[in-house]
Amino acid sequence: MGLREVKRERTRRLIADKAFELFSDHGFGRTTVEQIAAAAEVGPSTLYRYFPTKEGLVLEFVDDCLAEAVSWFHEQPSMELTDGLRAVIERVLEQLETNPDRVRAVFDLAEQNGSVSAHLNELIWRFRNDLADVLYRRLPGDDPRRAEFVAALSAGIAMNIIESVVRVWVDNPGAVDAKTMARQAMRLLRTGGVPLPGVPNSAVL
Amino acid sequence: MGLREVKRERTRRLIADKAFELFSDHGFGRTTVEQIAAAAEVGPSTLYRYFPTKEGLVLEFVDDCLAEAVSWFHEQPSMELTDGLRAVIERVLEQLETNPDRVRAVFDLAEQNGSVSAHLNELIWRFRNDLADVLYRRLPGDDPRRAEFVAALSAGIAMNIIESVVRVWVDNPGAVDAKTMARQAMRLLRTGGVPLPGVPNSAVL
DNA sequence: CTCGAATTTGGTAGTGACTACCATATGGCT
DNA sequence: AGCCATATGGTAGTCACTACCAAATTCGAG
Numbered sequence: 268m269g270l271r272e273v274k275r276e277r278t279r280r281l282i283a284d285k286a287f288e289l290f291s292d293h294g295f296g297r298t299t300v301e302q303i304a305a306a307a308e309v310g311p312s313t314l315y316r317y318f319p320t321k322e323g324l325v326l327e328f329v330d331d332c333l334a335e336a337v338s339w340f341h342e343q344p345s346m347e348l349t350d351g352l353r354a355v356i357e358r359v360l361e362q363l364e365t366n367p368d369r370v371r372a373v374f375d376l377a378e379q380n381g382s383v384s385a386h387l388n389e390l391i392w393r394f395r396n397d398l399a400d401v402l403y404r405r406l407p408g409d410d411p412r413r414a415e416f417v418a419a420l421s422a423g424i425a426m427n428i429i430e431s432v433v434r435v436w437v438d439n440p441g442a443v444d445a446k447t448m449a450r451q452a453m454r455l456l457r458t459g460g461v462p463l464p465g466v467p468n469s470a471v472l
Numbered sequence: 473m474g475l476r477e478v479k480r481e482r483t484r485r486l487i488a489d490k491a492f493e494l495f496s497d498h499g500f501g502r503t504t505v506e507q508i509a510a511a512a513e514v515g516p517s518t519l520y521r522y523f524p525t526k527e528g529l530v531l532e533f534v535d536d537c538l539a540e541a542v543s544w545f546h547e548q549p550s551m552e553l554t555d556g557l558r559a560v561i562e563r564v565l566e567q568l569e570t571n572p573d574r575v576r577a578v579f580d581l582a583e584q585n586g587s588v589s590a591h592l593n594e595l596i597w598r599f600r601n602d603l604a605d606v607l608y609r610r611l612p613g614d615d616p617r618r619a620e621f622v623a624a625l626s627a628g629i630a631m632n633i634i635e636s637v638v639r640v641w642v643d644n645p646g647a648v649d650a651k652t653m654a655r656q657a658m659r660l661l662r663t664g665g666v667p668l669p670g671v672p673n674s675a676v677l
Numbered sequence: 678c679t680c681g682a683a684t685t686t687g688g689t690a691g692t693g694a695c696t697a698c699c700a701t702a703t704g705g706c707t
Numbered sequence: 708a709g710c711c712a713t714a715t716g717g718t719a720g721t722c723a724c725t726a727c728c729a730a731a732t733t734c735g736a737g
Contacts, residue, residue, distance in 0.1 A: 310716040352669035385594035423632035431624040453670035464557035465658035515687040
């Protein structure tokens with residue numbers, strides 16, 4: 268970890284920060300990568316060595332939060348699945364709360380730009396797929412197709428809780444606590460407080 | 473509904489069909505819109521009047537299937553929510569089964585191209601948001617934020633079931649029945665056959 | 678049938694994201 | 708100091724996509 272890595276990390280953050288600055292000032296669509304590169308005092312070539320696409324500039328932080336939680340879960344092989352899922356959800360929310368302004372900015376940009384929204388959504392689905400993969404390896408039973416199916420459904424519910432909580436959270440700054448909402452979501456699902464397709468007894472309170 | 477509309481619909485389908493042909497032959501990334509336009513014997517200008525983006529060429533059918541089910545649900549104001557959700561799920565699957573080859577082609581293209589995948593995922597999320605909107609207006613209670621939250625969770629579960637079923641369905645051509653799988657998913661959720669976050673009694677059978 | 682209006686079409690010019698490639702500069706190590 | 712690996716900036720080019728215009732086509736009215 269010499270000076271090289273330090274400098275790399277610094278320019279990386281500098282580019283991303285300048286990008287967010289320009290995006291919030293002039294909008295995502297009205298900002299060119301050339302302008303971002305100029306603001307960060309690097310060549311466009313260099314910018315593309317650090318970030319794969321213009322959208323990647325925006326989504327890195329959220330992506331890291333999701334990936335970290337999945338890999339953490341992956342390294343807890345003896346944990347009960349239901350506990351692990353709860354822990355993954357809370358872990359993601361904790362990571363996101365590390366930088367609330369950034370998260371809000373990401374969702375704002377996604378709302379005003381279709382391509383950002385698309386890439387954000389793909390990121391969330393990748394999280395679900397990775398999480399489903401971890402679950403799949405721990406599910407018993409001799410029917411792999413069924414296990415894959417159950418894993419996808421289970422991971423999908425976790426993804427849904429996170430997305431729903433974050434959506435409310437970014438729309439009500441400071442008014443709600445993310446982890447509390449997540450626990451409320453789990454209770455609603457457990458107690459039938461959410462209408463489930465084909466489950467008539469799941470009534471709304 | 474004169475000759476104009478007929479011709480419009482014909483060229484529209486011609487363009488989309490030629491696009492799929494070229495995509496499956498040479499891949500999404502290695503096909504240019506100019507080539508598609510040339511194959512359909514129209515100008516690139518005309519192609520962009522029919523489809524908003526290159527990805528839009530691929531996703532139109534799936535989008536229509538999802539949108540149709542939501543608007544159908546919207547027009548059934550007196551239906552029980554849980555019955556409506558089940559009906560929406562089955563309706564989407566029925567529509568998709570109308571053209572299985574096209575659905576499979578879409579998912580194949582999404583698997584090999586990040587941009588197609590991103591736009592497909594955004595489409596699915598838009599379905600969830602639209603469905604959540606319909607649910608929201610029918611949920612009782614005096615807390616709009618809570619209702620919005622419940623609607624998002626509920627619609628998200630429907631989205632999840634559809635996505636999970638379709639994923640298995642496209643990977644096992646002819647081996648599984650979509651509607652049967654959807655009903656199985658609903659039963660698994662009802663009986664605790666899917667591990668839910670924070671719900672210890674949801675054990676795998 | 679024919680003329681005029683509305684719509685559809687193809688073409689042109691241009692912007693901007695992104696890639697491949699090369700020469701140069703910079704940091705790390707002996 | 709000097710060598711090697713890596714990081715950087717610049718150039719040229721492709722391709723998706725937009726704005727705009729002139730020609731062709733379709734439709735309805737006389």
